[in-house]
Amino acid sequence: MLATLVREPFHEHGWIYEEKYDGYRILAYKEGKRVTLMSRNAIDRTDRFPHIAEAIRKLRHVNLLLDGEVAVFDRKGVSRFQLLQKGSGEAVYAVFDCLYLEGHDLRSEQLNKRRGAMEDSIGSNKILMRSRILHANGLESYKIAKRKGYEGVVAKDFASPYVEGRSRHWLKIKVHQEDEFIIVGFTDPAGSRKHFGALLLGAYRDGKLYYAGKVGTGFDDKTLVSLHEKLRPLIRKGSDVIGAPRDAGIHYVEPRQVAQISYQEWTADNKLRQPVFLGLRDDKKPREVKLPEM
Numbered sequence: 001m002l003a004t005l006v007r008e009p010f011h012e013h014g015w016i017y018e019e020k021y022d023g024y025r026i027l028a029y030k031e032g033k034r035v036t037l038m039s040r041n042a043i044d045r046t047d048r049f050p051h052i053a054e055a056i057r058k059l060r061h062v063n064l065l066l067d068g069e070v071a072v073f074d075r076k077g078v079s080r081f082q083l084l085q086k087g088s089g090e091a092v093y094a095v096f097d098c099l100y101l102e103g104h105d106l107r108s109e110q111l112n113k114r115r116g117a118m119e120d121s122i123g124s125n126k127i128l129m130r131s132r133i134l135h136a137n138g139l140e141s142y143k144i145a146k147r148k149g150y151e152g153v154v155a156k157d158f159a160s161p162y163v164e165g166r167s168r169h170w171l172k173i174k175v176h177q178e179d180e181f182i183i184v185g186f187t188d189p190a191g192s193r194k195h196f197g198a199l200l201l202g203a204y205r206d207g208k209l210y211y212a213g214k215v216g217t218g219f220d221d222k223t224l225v226s227l228h229e230k231l232r233p234l235i236r237k238g239s240d241v242i243g244a245p246r247d248a249g250i251h252y253v254e255p256r257q258v259a260q261i262s263y264q265e266w267t268a269d270n271k272l273r274q275p276v277f278l279g280l281r282d283d284k285k286p287r288e289v290k291l292p293e294m
Contacts, residue, residue: 001163001165001167002166002288003154003156003166003167003170003171004167004170005174005292006172009138009153010138010139010171010173011137011139012138012155014158015138015156016133016155016158017134017136017137017138017141017155017156018096018131018154019134019145019150019154020152020153020174021069021079021094021151022081022084023070023072023081023084024045024069024070024084024283025039025067025068025283026038026039026049026070027065027066027067028052028056028065028066028095029064029065030061030064031063033057035056035057037052037070039283040284040285041282045070049070049093051091051127052070052091052093052128055093055127055128056093059121061101061121062102063101063103064100064121065098066093066097066118067095067098068095068096068131070091071084071092072090072092073092074089076149078148078149078150078151079094079150079151081279082278082279093127094131094132095122095131097111097114097118098118099114101117101121106162107161107162110160111156111157111158111159111160111161112158118130138155142173142175145175149175149176151174151176152172152175153175154170155170156171157169157170166288176262177262177263177264178263178278179260179261180258180259180261180288181212181258182202182203182257182258182289183253183255183257184200184201184209184211184252184255185200185241185244185250185251185252186200186228187214187249187251188251194224196224196227196231197249199215199216199227200250200252201215201259201272201275202241203289204286204287208242209241210243210270212271212272212291213271215272215276215277217275217277223277230257231257234254234257235251235253237252238252241255255286256286257286258280258282258284258285258286258289259277259278259279259280260281261275261276261277261278262275263275263276266292
């Protein structure tokens with residue numbers, strides 16, 4: 001189940017407001033002693049996070065399916081995607097849902113029952129943490145997230161079932177402006193830089209791919225080399241990206257690579273202001289990358 005991005009905080013009776021984590025979305029399957037950690041696009045992460053798999057293996061239930069986010073927190077308790085990608089610090093599993101428990105499929109149950117099953121199943125554990133509910137009021141939750149520097153808030157209808165795909169029963173509001181964008185091209189390098197100058201970014205809306213601006217910072221020499229190697233085989237003639245520039249020195253690529261980008265804000269013409277490249281995401285499919293709703 002995926003949350004729809006909205007731009008403004010809100011309060012709605014009967015909803016809960018959780019901290020939004022900046023990490024890898026993971027489904028954790030426990031079948032007896034066998035545990036599998038699976039990403040949204042079916043990448044097996046079990047070997048990458050063996051301590052999380054072991055913590056789940058030790059839970060008392062024989063059959064269990066949990067949903068949550070693997071994250072690494074900085075000294076201030078804020079989750080950071082860069083720390084997770086670089087393997088800096090111990091990753092924890094922030095669990096927010098339980099879909100299956102001891103022979104019972106809970107997906108049609110209301111979230112309040114599923115969350116109760118989740119809390120009961122994982123108990124108190126340093127590696128398996130319950131996702132934090134910030135405040136009963138959505139506007140106050142947003143203020144807390146902003147004050148503490150969290151990535152944002154995920155608002156959830158407490159009466160909603162678990163529905164596969166993107167839904168308006170779950171809404172996300174960003175505080176720290178950071179999101180995924182599709183790499184749709186790159187520019188020629190200038191000055192002393194090698195390999196490429198900037199990446200052109202895009203995202204989908206209503207099935208169409210729109211240009212969202214370009215990012216030219218956040219790269220070290222190693223990243224410039226590895227990204228260029230990944231993008232060169234994807235070069236294509238022309239582009240169907242709506243609003244993309246047609247300047248000389250631009251190379252358009254097949255929209256297959258997804259990048260994590262931080263930015264200051266959206267401009268009036270729906271372009272990113274002051275974007276910074278943070279890393280590639282192999283756990284997100286390009287078609288899942290959407291522009292925020294207006």
